[in-house]
Amino acid sequence: xxxxxxGEAGYNPSAATTATRTDTPLRDxxxxxxxxxxxxxxxxxxxxxxxALRNVSGVSVQRDFGDSIDIFTIRGxxxxxxxxxxxxxxxxxxxxxxxxxxxxxxxxASVLYGQIEPGGIVNYVTEQPLSDPYYAFxxxxxxxxxxxxxxxxxxxxxxxxxxxxxxxxxxxNAESYIDFVNGTTLLIAPTLSxxxxxxxxLALEYEYIEREQTFFNGLLPIPETFDLPxxxxxxxxxxxxxxxxxxxxxxxxxxxxxxxxxxxxxxxFFSSEDLQAVRAGDTLDRATSTIxxxxxxxxxxxxxxxxxxxxxxxxxxxxxxxxxxxxxxxxWDFRADEQVYINAAPLNIFEPDYGQPLTTFDSDPxxxxxxxxxxxxxxxxxxxxxxxxxxxxxxxxxxxADFEFINSFRNGxxxxxxxxxxxxxxxxxxxxxxxxxPVSLYASYSRSFVPNQVTDANNAFIEPTRGTxxxxxxxxxxxxxxxxxxxxxxxxxxxILTTDPNDSRFSIGxxxxxxxxxxxxxxGEILPGWNIIASAYLNDAFVSEDNxxxxxxxxxxxxxxxxxxxxxxxxxxxSLEGLGFxxxxxxxxxxxxxxxxxxxxxxxxxxxxSVFYRRNNWRVGVNxxxxxxTQYFDSFQGRNLRRGDPxxxxxxxxxxx
Numbered sequence: 001x002x003x004x005x006x007g008e009a010g011y012n013p014s015a016a017t018t019a020t021r022t023d024t025p026l027r028d029x030x031x032x033x034x035x036x037x038x039x040x041x042x043x044x045x046x047x048x049x050x051x052a053l054r055n056v057s058g059v060s061v062q063r064d065f066g067d068s069i070d071i072f073t074i075r076g077x078x079x080x081x082x083x084x085x086x087x088x089x090x091x092x093x094x095x096x097x098x099x100x101x102x103x104x105x106x107x108x109a110s111v112l113y114g115q116i117e118p119g120g121i122v123n124y125v126t127e128q129p130l131s132d133p134y135y136a137f138x139x140x141x142x143x144x145x146x147x148x149x150x151x152x153x154x155x156x157x158x159x160x161x162x163x164x165x166x167x168x169x170x171x172x173n174a175e176s177y178i179d180f181v182n183g184t185t186l187l188i189a190p191t192l193s194x195x196x197x198x199x200x201x202l203a204l205e206y207e208y209i210e211r212e213q214t215f216f217n218g219l220l221p222i223p224e225t226f227d228l229p230x231x232x233x234x235x236x237x238x239x240x241x242x243x244x245x246x247x248x249x250x251x252x253x254x255x256x257x258x259x260x261x262x263x264x265x266x267x268x269f270f271s272s273e274d275l276q277a278v279r280a281g282d283t284l285d286r287a288t289s290t291i292x293x294x295x296x297x298x299x300x301x302x303x304x305x306x307x308x309x310x311x312x313x314x315x316x317x318x319x320x321x322x323x324x325x326x327x328x329x330x331x332w333d334f335r336a337d338e339q340v341y342i343n344a345a346p347l348n349i350f351e352p353d354y355g356q357p358l359t360t361f362d363s364d365p366x367x368x369x370x371x372x373x374x375x376x377x378x379x380x381x382x383x384x385x386x387x388x389x390x391x392x393x394x395x396x397x398x399x400x401a402d403f404e405f406i407n408s409f410r411n412g413x414x415x416x417x418x419x420x421x422x423x424x425x426x427x428x429x430x431x432x433x434x435x436x437x438p439v440s441l442y443a444s445y446s447r448s449f450v451p452n453q454v455t456d457a458n459n460a461f462i463e464p465t466r467g468t469x470x471x472x473x474x475x476x477x478x479x480x481x482x483x484x485x486x487x488x489x490x491x492x493x494x495x496i497l498t499t500d501p502n503d504s505r506f507s508i509g510x511x512x513x514x515x516x517x518x519x520x521x522x523x524g525e526i527l528p529g530w531n532i533i534a535s536a537y538l539n540d541a542f543v544s545e546d547n548x549x550x551x552x553x554x555x556x557x558x559x560x561x562x563x564x565x566x567x568x569x570x571x572x573x574x575s576l577e578g579l580g581f582x583x584x585x586x587x588x589x590x591x592x593x594x595x596x597x598x599x600x601x602x603x604x605x606x607x608x609x610s611v612f613y614r615r616n617n618w619r620v621g622v623n624x625x626x627x628x629x630t631q632y633f634d635s636f637q638g639r640n641l642r643r644g645d646p647x648x649x650x651x652x653x654x655x656x657x
Contacts, residue, residue: 011531012481012524013037017086018103018123020381020391021112021310021325027475028381028389030430030442032106032487034521040533041096043568043582043610045140045623045650047148047172049094049102049124054586055564056104057519057535059120062557064637066215066241066277068093071637075106075491076515076541076558077119077467084124085205087249087267087308088113088331095209097150098168098189100127106519107469107489108448110426111393114329114375118448118467118491119515126205129164129193130154135657143648146174166191176216177230177646180237183213199255207247215241215277218640220291221593221601222284224349230631230643234291234347236354239277246270259314269304278344282639290346295358297340306331321383325393329375337367371401379428387437391430391444398423399451422464424449438477445470454507457500462509467493482524482532490516492544499548512545513555529570529580536563543595553597557636559589570614582610582623593636604632606644617657623650 019029026033034056046052050070053059062071062078070093072079082089102124109121133155140148150170157163168189175182186209193203216233219225249267256262281292306329313324345356377395384390401420430444448467456462473487496511517539525531541558543549554560564587570580584607591601607628612621625648634644 010039010481010525011037011533012483013101014483016103017125018083018105018109018121020379021086021327022312022323022381024381026483027434027440027477028432029475030389030391030432030444031428031446031471032473032485032489032519032521034104034106034485034535035523036102036104036533038100039531040566041099041102043531043612043621044566044584044608045610045621045652046096047140047146047650049096049099052096052102053104053122055533055535055566057521057537057562057564058106058517058539059104060557060559060562060588060591061635062637063218063635063642064640066217066239066275067213067642068211068215068241068243068273069637070094072119072122073557074104074117074119074121075489075517076513076539076555077117077491077493078557079117079119079121081113081116082122082124083113084247085126085249085251085265086123087265087306088329089124089247089267089269093209093211093243093245094124095170095185095187095189097152097170097187098127098166098207099124101125106487107444107471107491108426108428108446108467110397110424110448110467111379111395111428111446112327112377114331114373114395114397115399115450116448117450118469118493126189126191126207127152127166127168128203129166129191131156131161131164133657136654138652138654140650140652142650144175144177146172146650148172148174162195164193176214178216179231179233180235180239181214181216181233183211186210201251201253203249203251203253205247205249205251207245209245210243211245212240212242215239215275217277217279218635218642220280220282220284220349221599221636221639221641223599224284224286224289225641228349230646232349232352234280234293234349234352236278236344241273241275241277243271243273261312263310263312264307265309266307267305269302271300271302273298273300275299280347284349285346288346288348289350290348292346293344295340295342295344297342299338301334301336303334304331323381325377325379325381327375327377327379329373329377331371331373333369333371333373335369337369339366368404369401370403371399373400374398387434389432391428391432393428395426396423397426397449401451401453403453418455420451420453420461422449422451422453422461424464424466440475441473442475443470443472452495452497452509454497456508457503462497462507463495465493465495465509467491478524482522482526484520484522487519488517489519490514496546498546501547510545510547511543511549513542514544515539515541515555515558517541529572530567531569532565532567534563534565534567537561550596553595554592556593556595557591559591559603561587561589563587566608568610568612570612578614580610580612580614582608582612584608591636593639593641601633601636601641604630604634604644606630606632618653618655620654621652623652624648625650 275298379393382390428446471489495509498511541555566584568582629647635642
């Protein structure tokens with residue numbers, strides 16, 4: 001086992017924290033949850049953490065805002081929120097270099113995390129300090145002039161091993177197959193943990209990410225896009241984007257005794273963005289093959305402060321065992337958005353003429369958004385019998401928001417300031433029955449909410465959107481190191497904004513969408529040295545009720561089917577011991593880009609492969625992505641299409657001490 005983590009290794013972790021905020025075995029969780037362990041991230045040579053989510057059923061990865069934001073469609077619903085070690089985290093980008101595993105909780109998660117879309121949530125679990133000295137160096141180089149050095153250092157800073165540290169540093173520089181596009185990413189992530197006593201642990205984590213890149217916002221969802229060369233850029237050569245992210249957290253974990261534990265995390269997040277780029281409009285003049293464009297000069301500042309306190313209490317009532325979780329969460333978010341728009345020269349998409357002068361000034365809005373959220377939650381994991389478990393939970397949230405606008409308009413009316421208030425209760429009920437030890441049958445009911453933060457024609461707040469899920473599944477341990485999960489679900493999301501039939505300037509909350517499907521996930525070790533992580537799913541996500549949108553239309557970015565397979569085999573003995581091979585296939589079905597449905601992104605199949613060699617404390621590997629150079633569209637977000645990467649090669653050398 002690599003010293004990289006003192007916990008579990010391989011493709012088959014057995015426990016997760018995201019679903020219950022406690023260390024719960026997967027077999028006892030009455031909701032679908034998938035884990036992407038560190039070994040998969042390394043074997044697939046993942047250079048952007050979101051790419052690892054392609055291994056999970058029902059999840060498709062979307063890119064937005066010039067490839068700077070990662071958004072996931074989970075069970076048909078876009079997920080804009082992420083977790084970092086179980087805490088709500090506003091960062092839209094994660095580096096894989098300090099991530100130990102990624103946990104994906106399917107279905108509503110509001111019972112523990114508040115304002116979350118009903119499809120699910122992604123939790124990035126970071127690497128923690130090790131007590132034994134550990135020093136690792138890794139270098140990756142590949143197609144399009146990519147080079148990526150990284151170091152990972154850990155160990156004790158004091159002889160008594162009370163004070164431990166970990167430091168991850170990486171730098172990436174890469175060009176692209178797209179004209180003019182290149183970028184750099186720097187990660188610096190130190191962590192300190194201090195054992196105050198036998199029962200008390202204090203951990204301080206800091207993460208700095210700096211991204212500088214050419215801003216490329218993609219292509220238009222029009223038929224002519226299929227005729228464009230893969231390298232086409234609809235912006236300008238000097239379009240630029242920079243983002244600096246600072247994330248800081250302090251966690252106190254105290255075990256009063258065997259039955260009572262207190263955990264408190266205080267975190268702060270700071271982000272600044274600077275964008276200056278020419279962006280394409282969303283129409284095409286077919287007579288001239290030109291599109292309108294505009295220059296966006298944008299500065300965005302974000303701050304988030306939060307505290308989360310959990311009290312975990314184990315007790316018994318007769319023969320029934322309880323693990324009770326009582327938690328309180330407070331979060332304060334601030335965002336300032338300064339924008340300047342200037343009309344730019346139109347561009348012929350087939351014969352682009354870059355470098356044309358800018359024309360007239362358009363607008364200069366400056367907006368600020370402040371949100372305060374308080375959540376109180378209670379959860380009880382009840383063991384009725386050794387093979388029968390019950391999960392009960394509920395959370396109440398209170399949300400206050402204050403928006404200030406300068407030179408901004410809605411429906412032609414100037415906006416100065418708006419304030420919103422919402423509150424909601426989110427329950428969850430689940431049951432797990434284990435007829436035999438390796439098999440868990442489960443069923444659950446859960447709800448979610450997201451504030452609409454809009455007033456109707458009577459200036460009254462529109463109630464939050466509510467998601468309701470029913471799920472049933474089977475989780476089976478196939479031998480000692482292989483786990484399968486089969487789940488069926490139905491999610492209904494109500495109170496979606498739709499146009500007021502009596503006054504088109506306003507909205508009302510009567511829309512409804514529904515998502516139902518079946519998912520299969522498999523991960524672990526089939527035979528010694530033979531690992532696998534695979535998924536398959538069917539999903540039907542559609543408009544079920546609306547007075548404006550066509551009922552029955554498929555939701556955007558919600559493929560009806562998809563699947564993935566990644567498997568590796570490493571020779572276990574003999575003169576070729578340590579030599580291994582990997583093969584992956586990723587399939588995504590047709591996706592709609594708009595409602596009403598009028599433009600379809602075709603389905604695709606992408607194949608990857610790898611060859612690697614591990615020996616003692618070093619490893620070398622070569623990964624081949626898009627092995628057959630398939631041309632496909634990988635992502636759609638915000639009226640922008642992004643092509644999938646063509647055939648590329650990554651070579652990695654890693655040494656551990």
